[in-house]
Amino acid sequence: MSNQDVLLRNNTGNKSKAAMVDGFVVRINEFDDIKKTLLNTSKDGESLNTIIIGQRGAGKTTLMHRLNYAILDEKPLSDNYIPIMFSEEQYNLSDLTNLWEAIAIGIEDNFYKEKLSNSIDNIIETEENYEQLSFDLLQNFLQSINKTAILFIENINFFLKKLNENEKKKLKSILTSKSPFILIGSSTSYNDGSIDFADPFYKFFNIIQLDGLTQKDCEKLLINIGQQYGEEDQIREIIASYPGRVEALRRLTGGVPRTISYLFQIFLDNENGKAIKDLYLLIDTLTLLYKSELDQLSTQQQKVIDAIARKWDAISVKEIAKRTRLESKNISSILSYLEKNQLIDKVPTSTKNHLYLIKERFMNIWYLMRFGRKHDKENVKWLVRFFDAWCDESELTKRLKNHIINLKNGKYDANAAIDMGNTFLSCENIPDNLKEELISATNSVLPDRLLKRSKTTEKDVLEDIKKMVKEARFEEAVLRLKDVENKDIAYFLLATSIFLMQGDHQKALEAAKSAWALDDQNSMISITLGIIYELHLNDPDTAMGYYEKSLTLPHPHPYAANRLGSIYKEKKDIESAIKYHELAVSKNIKKSLLSLGNIYLEKEDFEKAEKYFKDAVNAKLNGSNTALAKLFTKKKDKKATENALLDAVKEKEENSNINLGRFYLVQKKPIYKKAEEQFLLAIEKGEIDGYNQLARLFMKQKQTDKAIATFEQGLSNNDSESAHQLGHIYNKRAEFKKSDEMFAKALELGDNSVVGCWVECIYNSKRNDKMLFALELLEKHKPISNNIRFNLHYAKILLWNNKLIDSVSVIKKQINYISEIYSDEEENKFSHKVLSELVDFFLLLIAKKEYDLTLDLFSDTNDLDLKTMLKPIYYLLMNELKEHYPMEYLKAGKELTETINDLKKEVEYLRN
Secondary structure, three states: OOHHHHHOOOOHHHOOHHHHHHOOOOOHHHHHHHHHHHHOOOOOOOOOOEEEEOOOOOOHHHHHHHHHHHHHHOOOHHHHEEEEEOOOOOOOOOOHHHHHHHHHHHHHHHOOOOOHHHHHHHHHHHOOOHHHHHHHHHHHHHHHOOOEEEEEEOOHHHHHHHOOHHHHHHHHHHHOOOOOEEEEEEEOOOEOOOOEOOOHHHOOOEEEEOOOOOHHHHHHHHHHHHHHHOOHHHHHHHHHHOHHHHHHHHHHHOOOHHHHHHHHHHHHHOOOOOHHHHHHHHHHHHHHHHHHHHHOOOHHHHHHHHHHHHHOOOEEHHHHHHHHOOOHHHHHHHHHHHHHOOOEEEEOOOOOOOEEEEOOHHHHHHHHHHHOOHHHHHHHHHHHHHHHHHHOOOOOOOOHHHHHHHHHOOOOOHHHHHHHHHHHHOOOOOOHHHHHHHHHHHHHHOOOOOHHHOOOOOHHHHHHHHHHHHOOOHHHHHHHHOOOOOOOHHHHHHHHHHHHHHOOHHHHHHHHHHHHHHOOOOHHHHHHHHHHHHHHOOOHHHHHHHHHHHHHOOOOOOHHHHHHHHHHHHOOOHHHHHHHHHHHHHOOOOHHHHHHHHHHHHOOOHHHHHHHHHHHHHOOOOOHHHHHHHHHHHOOOHHHHHHHHHHHHHOOOOOHHHHHHHHHHOOOOOOHHHHHHHHHHHHHOOOOHHHHHHHHHHHHOOHHHHHHHHHHHHHHOOOHHHHHHHHHHHHHOOOHHHHHHHHHHHHHOOOOOHHHHHHHHHHHOOOHHHHHHHHHHHHHOOOOOOOHHHHHHHHHHHHHOOOHHHHHHHHHHHHHHHHHHOOOOOOOOOHHHHHHHHHHHHHHHHHOOOHHHHHHHHHOOOOOOHHHHOHHHHHHHHHHOOOOOOOHHHHOOHHHHHHHHHHHHHHHHHHO
């Protein structure tokens, strides 16, 4: 699978079959249910027609395409059915006759050469009752071959709206009879204002609802993308090391698969980063998608959306009227429109005064982060911090240098590189020199990014535009383009680059074509057009024409040969792929050496594969020794594999020590010592994955005992950390006496940090017999200077000991200090621990049913807005008190539901 497949998030139908099938790891239950229904045709009265409902990006299209491939490939489905997959854009479908025409074309193009469409054309031209006769023709044909056509129609509600009432009734009659037609459609909602699938008229459809992914499915999807992107180990490491960060973003985004696919790349680019940084990157990534949707609304509709979005929690009509200064009657009409168009949700109440909130919760978060005031943005940040603290910890680190290295070594296609580059350019904390290096690398590798080459007589204007591009201010750059009067080739190339970065591929194409019209002998323009068609418009055939043209021009661009080789490889025309990659190599495009090696590796022509990989090694291409090792692995030549991996280590290729360590570990008789040596070397070099691999080594060797022995050896050398870790190991084993001994020993050896861990282990194990001991331990080792985290921990243990007044007094003194920790974007690396302690305190307070006191703390006026900071806990409290506050708990958005339920379970645990 190519990198491009991974990035085609918004165009599932353009993914390769292999990518679609291999990448289908979620929505398995729904897939199996529909397959089971199709196979179980013997049950009378059971409808085989299905509507898949889910918000955009929920995986409706992916599920339908996967079903399509299952019907094509799996018996007995392929014996009984013909799948007809309609494109998402159904401009040609306006009545039933159009439907029969489209089905006829689908059958002809993909299954049987029966000239059904010609017959239907003749019927339409000569017969008055052409719709019925066209249907009869198709039905008779399908019955003659004993097949049923399954019609996959996306946004089926759009098509149904185009039909008149008689046509709708006729279609229903066809689908509920024994005719050879089954419909599997999709919709973003049950009711779009015109078509209501909850209406009895549509009860012949089975309804399948696609909800947000669970944590397990989210991780499966991320790992699968990692496998196809060559980053499985890295994404597994992120999930294992920072589960809270991954879970925080899943909850915040509602677990929408498409959004999760964006998060995959963001996690890699922000490998060890905080969830708050992931949020910023995701906001940037989705701006064009959300902005285009809101731009279509009228001014008054936008005002209402603004009022609802800024409130975030559900809001009443009265509040909307106050914020917008519109009449309530007018607002009600607008709300009705927005609800029908899936932009808002209505939250019913026990009165006529219902509440409203933005339907897609992450769109609301995006809105606050893009257009909200400082306080609005803080609302979002605190929720991310809460999720992160509630689930686990994370740290911040950037991988821009690795991105540039990968770019130079051809590890990204143009689409991936620009997506990544735009993300990095939008990050304020990246040094300017690195941004300049990124732009330089992008321009040198991708000929459709010609910012350095773009010069016009209006130098200052263009310099302004380039600066805007560097800062990812693409909309401003587009507006500024209007100030350029001299629209020469350089201008159009600059415009092309900007439109591509903005994601407006059609305008980029128009600009490139304008440049081509001025100079059709310019190979740079020709290859730029090729890249636009290939990588952005998914039209490789047209792209090939421009690439081939580029090679025939006075100054041919050799990169065109590389691209042609890749396209022919995708088309399975291996001979042509080899021809063009060889041409690229002859023109000094060295990256084609690895491409040729991989082609021959797939062909199992090991001799030629070895030649090209060795040429790549001699050319010092990064990853070439690793590729050579892959070849030798396939040849089952262990010694040659080991030598190649050793060479990779010498050349400092990425993950070389890790790969060599794995080699030793996966042998039938694992060479544990050598594996351990390599993982330790990786750790010394700062390769974080080395820790993970070393842990796996210990696990494979039943590593717990070895770990204990190693810690005991450290302890014999007076290593306090060894005693500390042994304390945790024994505590997890519920060997509390040994655990206490080890924590005490660590404290004796001078590790005062063990006190907090020791007390926390006692608290979490609910060792009520040690309750007073834990409190005395904290009081004995209380730090001299103010330590917020210690004090919050102390307050919780005071509360555990039922010293209510003292505990609240400690909390009130600390609350205002907490805001200082979160005063800048980077935040203290222990800040999530502080928030976690505060969460624990409030949960214990609620568990003890100290509701009035909890309300007082939420209502207190101080520098920190606890309702904002602890939003899920506030709504948990309101849920506990819903008899007294019947409207308040209903205001919580869906993004809080799962977390509130988790908090409820924690409170019940504390009460038992």
